[in-house]
Amino acid sequence: xxxxxxxxxxxxxxxxxxxxCLPEAQVHAGPDAPACDYAVLxxxxxxxxxxxPRLKALFSLGAGVDGLLAxxxxxxxxxxxRIEDCGMAAQMIEYALYVALRRFxxxxxxxxxxxxGRWAPRGLRMREDFQIGVLGLxxxxxxxxxxxxxxxxxxxxxxxxxxxxxxxxxxxGSAGLDVLLARSEVLLVLLPxxxxxxxxxxxxxxxxxxxxxxxxxxxxGEIVDDEALLxxxxxxxxxxxxxxxxxxxxxxxxxxxxxxxxxxxxxxxxALTPYSAACSQVAEKIRGFxxxxxxxxxxxxxxxx
Ligand SMILES: NC(=O)c1ccc[n+]([C@@H]2O[C@H](COP(=O)([O-])OP(=O)(O)OC[C@H]3O[C@@H](n4cnc5c(N)ncnc54)[C@H](OP(=O)(O)O)[C@@H]3O)[C@@H](O)[C@H]2O)c1
Numbered sequence: 001x002x003x004x005x006x007x008x009x010x011x012x013x014x015x016x017x018x019x020x021c022l023p024e025a026q027v028h029a030g031p032d033a034p035a036c037d038y039a040v041l042x043x044x045x046x047x048x049x050x051x052x053p054r055l056k057a058l059f060s061l062g063a064g065v066d067g068l069l070a071x072x073x074x075x076x077x078x079x080x081x082r083i084e085d086c087g088m089a090a091q092m093i094e095y096a097l098y099v100a101l102r103r104f105x106x107x108x109x110x111x112x113x114x115x116x117g118r119w120a121p122r123g124l125r126m127r128e129d130f131q132i133g134v135l136g137l138x139x140x141x142x143x144x145x146x147x148x149x150x151x152x153x154x155x156x157x158x159x160x161x162x163x164x165x166x167x168x169x170x171x172x173g174s175a176g177l178d179v180l181l182a183r184s185e186v187l188l189v190l191l192p193x194x195x196x197x198x199x200x201x202x203x204x205x206x207x208x209x210x211x212x213x214x215x216x217x218x219x220x221g222e223i224v225d226d227e228a229l230l231x232x233x234x235x236x237x238x239x240x241x242x243x244x245x246x247x248x249x250x251x252x253x254x255x256x257x258x259x260x261x262x263x264x265x266x267x268x269x270x271a272l273t274p275y276s277a278a279c280s281q282v283a284e285k286i287r288g289f290x291x292x293x294x295x296x297x298x299x300x301x302x303x304x305x
Contacts, residue, residue, distance in 0.1 A: 001024065001025045001026070001037050001038070001286075001290070002025065002026045002028060002033075002034065002035070002036040002037055002038075003018065003022060003025045003026070003027050003028070003036055003037065003038045003039075003040060003286065004027075004028050004029075004033040004036040004038070004039045004040065004048070004052065005018050005027060005028070005029055005039075005040040005041075006029070006030055006031050006033075006039065006040075006041055006042075006044040006045075006048045007041070007042040007043070007044070007061065008042055008043035008044070010275075011029050011030060012029070013275060014029075014040075014042075014061070014275060014279070015027055015029040017275040017276055017279040018040060018279040018282065018283070020279075021276070021279040021280050021282070021283040022279075022282075022283040022286060025286070031044065031045050031047050031048040032051075034051075035051060035052060035053060035054050036052060036054075036055065037054065037055065037056050038055065038056060038057050038058075038059065038286050038289070039052060039055055039057075039058050039059065040059045040061060040282055041058060041059065041060060041061065041068065042060070042061040042062060042273075043067060046071055046072070046073040047073075048073075049073045049074065049075060050073075052075070055075055055078050056078065056079075056289060057078060057079045057080075057081055057285075057286070057289055058074070058075065058078055058079070058080045058081065059080075059081050059082075059083075059282045059285070059286075060080065060081070060082045060083060060299075061083055061273050061278055061282075062082070062083060062273060063082055063083050063084070063085075063088060063139065063140065063271075063273075064082075064192055064193065064219065064220060064305075065080060065082050065192075065299050065305065066192065066193040066194070066220060066304070066305075068080065069299070069301065069304060076301075079298050079299075080298070080299040080301065081282075081285055081295065081297045081298050081299070082297050082299055083273055083278050083281060083282075083297070084139050084281070084296060084297045085139050085140070085143070086273060086274060086277040086278045086281055087271075087274045087277050088140060088271035088272070088273065089139060089140050089143035089144070089271075090143075091270065091271035091272065092140045092143065092144050092190065092218060092270060092271045093143060093144055093147040095216070095218060095242075095244070095266075095270045095271075096144045096147070096148060096188055096216070096218075097147065097148070097151070099186060099188070099214060099216045099242050100130075100132055100148055100151075100153060100186055102240075103130075103185060103186050103214045103239075103240070104125070104127065104130050104153070106122055108239070108240055109122070127151065127152035127153050127154075128152060128153070128154055129154065130153050130154060130185060130186075131153075131154045131155075131156065131183045131184055131185050131186075132148050132153050132154065132155050132156070132184060132185065132186045132187075132188065133155075133156050133157070133158065133180040133181065133183070133184030133186070133187045133188070134148075134155060134156070134157040134158070134168075134188045134190060135157075135158050135177075135180075135187065135188065135189045135190060135191050136157075136158070136159065136189070136190035136191040136192070136219065137157040137158070137159040137163050137165065137168075137170065138159075138190070138192075138305075140190050140218075140219075140271065141157060141159075141188075141190035141191075142157070142163075142165060142168075144188060144190060145157045145165065145168045146165065146167070146168070149167040149168055150167070154169075155167070155168050155169070156168065156169040156170075156171060156179075156180045156183070156184065157169070157170050157171070157180075158170075158171050158172060158176055158177050158180050159172050160172060160196075160303075177205070178208060181205060181208040181209055182208055182209075182210070183210070184209060184210070184213060185210060185212070185213050185214070186213065186214045186215075186216070187209060187213060187214070187215045187216070188216045188218060189201070189215070189216065189217040189218060189219050189223055189224070190218055190219050191219050191220075191223055192219065192220070192304065192305035193219070193220035193222050193223060193304075194303065194304030194305055195304060196304070197220075197223050198222050198223065199222065199223070199225055200223050200224075201215075201217075201223055201224045201225060201228070201229070202225040202228045203225065203228040203231070206225075206228050206229060206232045206237075206238065207232070207237070209232075209237065209238065211236075211237055212236075212237075212238075212239045213237070213238055213239065214238065214239055214240040214241070214242065215229070215238055215240075215241045215242070216241070216242035216243075216244075217241070217242070217243050217244065217245055218242075218244050218245065218270040218271075219245060220245050221243075221245040221246035221247045221248075221249070222247055224243075226247060226257075229241060230256055230257075230260070233260060233262045233263065236262075238262070239262060240262050240263075240264065241260075241262060241263050241264070242264045242266070243257060243263060243264070243265055243266070244265075244266045244267075244268055244269065244270040245268055245270075246268075249267075249268055250267065251265065251267075285297070
């Protein structure tokens with residue numbers, strides 16, 4: 001069995017780790033590999049598909065597949081499989097807990113008060129009264145929602161299809177989204193980028209958040225309308241935005257987000273794919289394919305995730 005691995009960076013490390021996880025295969029690195037049975041990809045050049053007539057499956061080393069699906073050269077009749085969790089849920093939970101606690105315990109307000117030399121204690125509030133909305137209840141969103149609910153916060157989650165998760169108020173559809181937005185003091189975005197979610201959070205929906213809410217976009221920049229977000233940040237309706245992902249990455253040096261006092265930027269690091277867990281998962285799924293078993297994580301290209 002021949003397996004191609006092609007990544008935009010750290011190619012040697014990925015290749016070495018995959019070869020160790022899949023000793024029964026010949027692992028070839030880079031876009032000029034001979035014809036292979038499987039391709040393992042992260043932001044590959046289009047040329048990678050030029051001499052690959054016999055691929056049985058494609059594997060994305062990321063959870064999001066919007067980039068691969070946008071490639072015209074991507075083979076159409078081959079299953080595309082994405083990474084599921086592999087330690088990324090735990091990282092998303094860390095990020096979400098940081099945002100939730102920072103808002104719930106008013107640490108940003110106290111930092112402002114300190115900068116003005118003001119002693120300004122605020123009253124006690126209870127976790128069960130602090131409303132957090134999670135957009136997307138998939139592998140990562142449901143892990144985040146469960147962790148926050150387990151911590152005692154009041155958590156609502158939004159998905160495309162109806163869901164039932166104990167301890168989470170699950171909603172779907174546009175009516176469900178309206179209800180969730182109106183009460184979310186913290187809104188966490190964990191949706192995939194698809195035709196339906198691109199530009200979803202524009203003026204109309206952002207205006208539905210309560211005054212002083214916080215937004216954390218942890219999935220894809222294109223889901224948020226930047227101009228609309230800057231307007232609600234300027235007005236103070238949104239008190240703080242935690243942005244890990246952007247329309248253009250790296251975020252252009254002259255973008256207003258860099259200097260906006262209410263924006264906290266992280267450089268697309270909310271959840272990184274760990275080499276070893278990702279390669280073990282891919283190796284197990286390749287073995288599953290070889291045995292003719294059904295495997296999880298196959299992307300539904302029509303719905304876009
Ligand atoms: N910033 C980072 O470092 C980083 C790292 C990893 C992943 N990500 C991003 O995180 C995203 C989520 O990952 P995941 O593994 O949790 O994905 P997933 O398991 O595919 O879950 C996607 C969730 O979004 C929901 N959804 C999709 N389209 C929707 C729509 N139009 N309306 C309402 N809900 C919709 C799905 O609803 P159903 O349950 O009804 O299908 C599902 O609950 C990835 O696509 C990627 O873009 C970012």
